[in-house]
Amino acid sequence: RYANAGALPPDLSLMVKARHGGEDYLFALLTGYKDAPAGINLAEGQYYNPYFPGGAIGMPQQLFDGLVDYFDGTPANASQLAKDVTQFLCWSAEPEHDERKKMGVKMLFALAFAAIGAGYFKRFKWSLIKTRKITFE
Secondary structure, eight states, rough: GGTTTTTOOOOTTTTHSSSSHHHHHHHHHHHHHOOTTTTTTOOTOOOOOTTTSSSSSOOOOOOOOOSSTTTTOOOOOOOHHHHHHHHHHHHHHHHHHHHHHHHHHHHHHHHHHHHHHHHHHHHHHHHHHTTOOOOOO
16 A cells, blocks of 8 residues: 555456456556646646546556566567456456366267267157158048
8 A cells, every 4th residue: 555655556356357348448557657638637646547537547557668578589568568467367357267168168068969869869769750651541
């Protein structure tokens, strides 16, 4: 709190799910810091970000060029850092995502197996009816 002038830092961990277009909003929020335009007065400890509702945010800019070194030589600019942070927050917002995907694949295989069994059963039961010869007198 001391670093944020007494304000609690924003919790961005669920922001991806809480807002429409959450990933894009977080990326814009992390990279959108600018100097306040003429006519907008900010209180002490406030920063201007046009993507934040009201434009005044208590969180200072967190991402700058060259903060980290990537092993593969990816340029460490603020845009790339914001993309990485946004992807991590998207992943951490849904910890059950991977398990849900695995369950979906299992269910698809189970449904395919059930469909094959139902098709075989239908052919077996209806074969007597379909092969009957109907005669009219």
